[in-house]
Amino acid sequence: MPVYRAPIQDTLFQLNDVLGIDRYADLPGFANASPDMVEAVLTEAGKFCEEVLFPINRSGDLEGCTRQEDGSVTTPEGFKEAYKAYCEAGWTLLNQPEEFGGQGLPHVLGFPVEEYRMAANQAFAMYPGLTQAAVSALLVKGSDEQKRLYVPKMVSGEWGGTMNLTEPQCGTDLGLIRTRAVPNGDGSSSITGTKIFISSGEHDLTDNIIHLVLAKTPDAPDSVKGISLFIVPKYLVNDDGSLGERNTLSCGSIEHKMGIHANATCVMNYDGAKGWMVGEENKGLAAMFVMMNAARLGVGIQGLGQADIAYQNAVQYAQDRRQGRALTGPQDPAQKADPLLVHPDVRRMLMDGKAVVEGLRGLCLWGALQVDLAHGAASEEERQQADDLVSLLTPVIKGYGTDKGYDVATNAQQVFGGHGYIEEQGMSQYVRDARITMIYEGANGVQAMDLVGRKLAQNGGRAIQAFFAIVDAECATAKDKPAFADFAGQLEKANGELKAATMWFMANGMTDPNNVGAGAHHYMHIMGIVALGLMWLRMAEAAQKALDEGRGNKAFLEAKLVTARHFGERFIPDAGALRRKIEAGSEAMMALTPDQFFAA
Template identity: 70%
Template sequence: MPSYQAPVRDTRFVINELLELSSYADLPGFEMVTPDLVNTLVEEAGKFTSEVLAPLNQISDREGCTRHPDGTVTTPSGFKEAYSQFREAGWGAISMPAEYGGQGLPHTFGFVMEEFIDSANIGFGLFPLLAAGAVSALYAAGSEEQKQTYLPKLVSGEWLGTMNLTEPHCGTDLGLIRTKAEPQSDGSYAITGTKIFISSGEHDLTDNIVHLVLAKTPGAPEGTKGISLFVVPKVQVNPDGSLGEPNGVSCGALEEKMGLHGSATCVMNYDEAKGWIVGEENRGLAAMFVMMNAARLGVGIQGLGVAEVAYQNAVTYARERRQGRALTGPKEPAEPADPIIVHPDVRRMLMDAKALTEGLRALALWSGLLVDLAHSAKTDEERQVADDLVGLLTPVVKGYTTDKAFEITVNMQQVFGGHGYIKEWGMEQFVRDARIPMIYEGTNGIQAMDLCGRKLALHGGRAVQAFFKLVDDEVAAAKDDPQVGDIAMRLAKAAGEQKAATMWFLQNAMTNPDNMGAGAHPYLHIMGIVSVGLMWLRMARVAARKLAEGREDSAFYEAKLTTARYFAERMTPEAGALRREIETGCEAMMALQPEQFERS
């Protein structure tokens, strides 16, 4: 049976020593942040997820969710009790708005909790993740009445929420949606249509579920310009806040999925369900994007979470499993064989996983800090830079992280050899669960096109130029340091490959947009390499400084420096190959006629 221990020490390092979150104490939302608070929250979150959620993971995979003839859905054994503990402890409210009952702490803390939950039990993690997205959308675009009606219950976790976008005939192309919203005399709308792939669409964890639904009003413009957003509760809410009559919304079916069995993925039927418009008519996609962007960062963290737990179990197995002898001679001559962790190819897989999980954790938590600085930084310029970087990094955190997380998880299964293919060891579940984050909340191909087709050119390239300046400045500050200079120069070379690829797009995408499309995915990975490389340069500088101070836990910092060197030496060179791939253009990729793909 697999095990999980939250990476408390590494998380504390990122928050306290890398990001230095307590140094922002003069900004709104950071007033209470101290190293002691960080340590307490991280340790307690680790205990809850490791002790309460992780033991339910294999159970939930075996049982899944169950839909009953009346359309109700029950979650796997233990989920209701675990959710009650989660809600009562206030874990879901850590980064929620204080004015609606949340703790109002920085998003970084919420991201920590998301990672720990997703490592312990990703199926469970879908339930609060979507509720947090609903809070973001209503907080940004809802009326005051809607906020007062829904936010206190969503923030407290008494109710959960969903986002309803996809329909049977359309996925990402939301301009094709057919769900209708007919205006009613009382100011509400009658919502009719079918939505699919709705995570947490129906369940038994809360008495009410707040659905945010995209639909079109009569006479709305064609395409995405005619989409409106509606709040549609499962149970109607009376003026005094109590629950009233059931609404015209039901779960028509549960999807049978490859993985993520603990999550209720529903087909939702709306039969003149009563809903209320959120924000302006025909402006629903802009409001929903607030929720989608939050969810995309959350999905990136999901990938990280599964990769982390797979890595932990592979390390344990590699240290215990004995087979063969080290190439340089027996490491444990008294034993019949050495543990497989002595073999370079096993080390390759483990070091790749260690370098990526720790680097991606730093990237995700830095992104959480940027989310807060976009709202709370002291100057307009600082807020703009933070907001630009969040927008630029969101498809990278979602796309690159989940691509690499699946690769890590498959490799960690490989460490187990044949045992990795056997259910009882748990690795095959991690592989199945790690597959979906690459797909939902916009496939990673769409993330790549969002990055290259929208984010690079936005505001005249302001965001990517700010990113390049950030990398250049940090390289310049570190290049002459004997401890980290080589790491800095290797990062500079990878950043140079990204700059060259960016320039190639500017020169070639206008003449043929398919050149952009053909190069988008490798470009996403170049930026992922540079972004994680930046995190490793920062972490290496912190580790070198701590070692110079003579810290007692020197082994931790020595491992950081070694892993930073490994990433710089083994992973940053990939940027050059990816840039050359981009520069081949689209000609061969797009040359065949559709019928030429068929086998004769």
């Protein structure tokens, strides 16, 4: 049977020893994040996810959501009770502003709680996760009246939230949307159109659902420059916050998906539904991107969560399952076979999984800290650099993080051999659930193009130059320490490959934009390798320091040093090969005519 244990020890190590969050006690939200408070929150979150959310993960996958004849949707057995317990325990409030009823704790504490939730039950976690993302958009772009009317009950979890972008004829190319918003003359608009792939679009967990919908007004430009954003509630909301009549929107059907069966992914029909514009007319895409950027970080955490739970189960199976003998001779002569863990190829998959999971956890937490610093750092310079780094790292956390998260899940399934292909083992669900993370909130190819096409050149390359400088500075310091000189040298070389790839794009992207498109995926992966390498350098240094001071779990800390070495030996060398792929350009990739793709 599948298992899940929240990685509290590793989270605390990353927060306390690597990031040293006690240094930020003077920033907003951090004053309440004392070491005791942080440990208590993580312990209770882990317990809730292990005991409440994880037990209904597999049953939810098997049962799925059901659309009723009246268009309502019923979530799987146990989900309503779990969601009620989740809200009553205050988990929806963690990072939300105190002004609207939240606890105002830093994102660097909220991200690990989100990871535990995603690992234990990704489909469940999407319901409150999307609400949080919708709140983030309203806080930035909503009017004071909209914030007053909607945000407090979304923060409390009484109401849910969604984002409605995709339509049957358009996904990434939002300029093709056909949903129309016709002004009613009273400040509201009539929204008509069909949206697809709407996660949490209809369900029975909350009293109301606040849909954020992209639409075009009658005279808007027929392009992305003509998109506006609207609040379209399932139930209209009276001035006093009470619920009014049912709005004219409905779930037409539930998508039949490969995974995340327990999340209601809906076709949503808007039939003259009442909506209210958020922000300025024709500026809806910028407003929606506030929500999408929050969601993209959340999807990166989903990739981490699925990788971790798959890895945990593979480790347990490799310890218990006996097949064959070690290449160096029997390790357990009293038994007919040795555990799978003795075989180097099984070790390869498990060590790769450990390196990715713990490295991604470090990167997500560093990203969360940058979110906090971007809002609360003391100086404008610090706030700017943190904001630059968040912008730069978001497509890497989402794109590289979910690519590697899926790799870990499939390798974990491979450890099980034929049993991994059998549903009862649970590994199939982790692979199926992990697969969507590479697709939604902007497919990973889009993330790669966002990175190389927008983020590199933004503000004259200020963000990528800052990233280069951080890596170089930490490598230079570490090279003076014999224990870390080799790893730091490897990472410095990989950073050099990233710089060379950046310069190649600058020299060859203008003459042929396809060169950028052809190399974007590889560039994102080089940057992911360098970013995780930086995390492993930091973790190794922190682990050695703790060992030298005689504190902490010795076996845990020594494992950090070995895993860092594994990352240096098995991941960092790929940076050079990826750079060479980039420099191959796009000529062969783009040469075939459409009919030449068919072999017949």
